[in-house]
Amino acid sequence: MKRRAFLLAAASGGALLLGPKRSSLAASRLSLMHATPSDSKIEILTREPIGQIAPEIYGHLAEHLGGVIYDGIWVGENSRIPNLRGVRKSLVEALRKIKPGVVRWPGGCFADSYDWRDGIGPKKSRPRRTNFWQRASEWPAEPPDGPWKFETNQFGTDDFVRLCRLIGAQPYIAANLRGLPAKSFNDWVEYCNSPAGATTLADIRAAAGARDPFNVRFWGIGNESWGCGGNFTPEEYAAEYRRFTSWSPGNGVELSFIGAGPSDGDIDWTSRFFSKLAERKAFGSMWGWSLHHYSWNVSGGRSTDWQKGKGDALNYPEEEWYELLHEADKMESIITDQWSAMAAFDRTHQVKLVVDEWGAWYKPGTQAHNSHLLGQQSTIRDAVLAGLTLDTFNRHADKVAMACLAQLANCLEALFIAHQDKFVLTPTYHVFDLYSAHQHGTSIRSVFSSPPSGYIRNGRPATLRGLSGSASLNDRLLTLTVTNPDLKMTRETGISIPGTTIRAVTATSLTASDIHAHNDFDNPRNIEPLGVPIAQARNPLIFNFPPASVTRLSITLG
Numbered sequence: 001m002k003r004r005a006f007l008l009a010a011a012s013g014g015a016l017l018l019g020p021k022r023s024s025l026a027a028s029r030l031s032l033m034h035a036t037p038s039d040s041k042i043e044i045l046t047r048e049p050i051g052q053i054a055p056e057i058y059g060h061l062a063e064h065l066g067g068v069i070y071d072g073i074w075v076g077e078n079s080r081i082p083n084l085r086g087v088r089k090s091l092v093e094a095l096r097k098i099k100p101g102v103v104r105w106p107g108g109c110f111a112d113s114y115d116w117r118d119g120i121g122p123k124k125s126r127p128r129r130t131n132f133w134q135r136a137s138e139w140p141a142e143p144p145d146g147p148w149k150f151e152t153n154q155f156g157t158d159d160f161v162r163l164c165r166l167i168g169a170q171p172y173i174a175a176n177l178r179g180l181p182a183k184s185f186n187d188w189v190e191y192c193n194s195p196a197g198a199t200t201l202a203d204i205r206a207a208a209g210a211r212d213p214f215n216v217r218f219w220g221i222g223n224e225s226w227g228c229g230g231n232f233t234p235e236e237y238a239a240e241y242r243r244f245t246s247w248s249p250g251n252g253v254e255l256s257f258i259g260a261g262p263s264d265g266d267i268d269w270t271s272r273f274f275s276k277l278a279e280r281k282a283f284g285s286m287w288g289w290s291l292h293h294y295s296w297n298v299s300g301g302r303s304t305d306w307q308k309g310k311g312d313a314l315n316y317p318e319e320e321w322y323e324l325l326h327e328a329d330k331m332e333s334i335i336t337d338q339w340s341a342m343a344a345f346d347r348t349h350q351v352k353l354v355v356d357e358w359g360a361w362y363k364p365g366t367q368a369h370n371s372h373l374l375g376q377q378s379t380i381r382d383a384v385l386a387g388l389t390l391d392t393f394n395r396h397a398d399k400v401a402m403a404c405l406a407q408l409a410n411c412l413e414a415l416f417i418a419h420q421d422k423f424v425l426t427p428t429y430h431v432f433d434l435y436s437a438h439q440h441g442t443s444i445r446s447v448f449s450s451p452p453s454g455y456i457r458n459g460r461p462a463t464l465r466g467l468s469g470s471a472s473l474n475d476r477l478l479t480l481t482v483t484n485p486d487l488k489m490t491r492e493t494g495i496s497i498p499g500t501t502i503r504a505v506t507a508t509s510l511t512a513s514d515i516h517a518h519n520d521f522d523n524p525r526n527i528e529p530l531g532v533p534i535a536q537a538r539n540p541l542i543f544n545f546p547p548a549s550v551t552r553l554s555i556t557l558g
């Protein structure tokens, strides 16, 4: 059966005739499609606002790691690949469409090895340096020669800020706290923000063609300082953090500092750091507290071993589908637990959460090219993971002020897979496209009730919560996004919005009849969102959420 016919029938509840070549999965989904009419409900409480959804929640990490910058973003000014002063043109065009709020750079772990001075001035005289990631154990073999091995510094601060301007995103720069002194950090801020003519560094910037200051507001103070960023204790990191941020001149910009927060739900790191800062009454210009949460899976729980416990990006049984989403769903409790731990010291919540690394992480083997360290394919499973996570951020719009998917291209849960002149949008890209409608909206409390999905974990019954999602209001336009993680069940759902009428509804869904469906260079448009006709725009609205899907409903209220 054609995917479009499947999707339309699933959503509108129409009868289906199956052709003889249908896949067994599609067949089983379809036979269960109407087993339990209206088994789910969503109630949207428009009078219960949570907070404004910051566009910065829809951000990305771009690290000098494998094929992210070189081959992904940067193709070089003299390339035959269409480019805008060296930046891949197709990537810029695709990013503009989804309105990324922020891009974080130059890492990740790379940031704590990077000297920003290497990446400014004439490109031909920039030094080559050993890339932080050169010795990573994840390389399938010896890394092939190239900038991922010996960093050429052809993409530096000016290029990064230009990329941000081309796509309309705010720059977020991670400082090197492990390898360089605070003075170098202050100089970097001065280079970026000082007006031309005011300082020598500003004049160097202007001489390179950037007369107007970059006005960079967001600065990360190290990265993963409990690990690759210095292996500090929280107390040691607090002292370094203070050294970097106290009396740090913004050169006309009110700087927003982001501290290097925990991995996953590490409360000890957060509590000890916050208690140390509180001792000196030193929250100062601290604006954000970062946290990183990656999803990888192993049956029966998550391995603590870095290398073990990662599944395959493309070949996975049903159990791994659910287990991965189960890992992603932990984001909810990680956010609320961290928020409570911070509240013990920062009672007014001056400091917000910045989830500046998140996404799925698989074992090597599906990367598009052997230079793409940590590169992986991305399927409909990753799309559901992305929708589920972005909905979590929207629901916590009062707590989460920024988030960055890891990473922008050719690495982990990327938006793009690119190699030389080949370029493809992943299913995750399409989710960001659907969800961009939430940006600047007011997040609204919505109550979901839907049966959980049952599956077998390590031979024993387990469950994953059913439908989940988020709602936001922009004037009279209500955006509702919903993920259905169930592999078999269509969820016929009554959606009610008390106290108002519905004037019009449009719906778009991303789904696939094969749970491993993905886009690649040979088949770049295998999976894309499709419009779903709505029979009747009424309140309550009845909608069928297809199995394994991400859906956006745009509802015009009366």
Ligand code: AHR
Residues within 6 Å of the ligand: 063, 107, 108, 109, 110, 223, 224, 357, 406, 407, 412
């Ligand atoms: O995104 C890849 C790496 O994962 C980042 O460099 C690091 O911060 C994290 O551990």
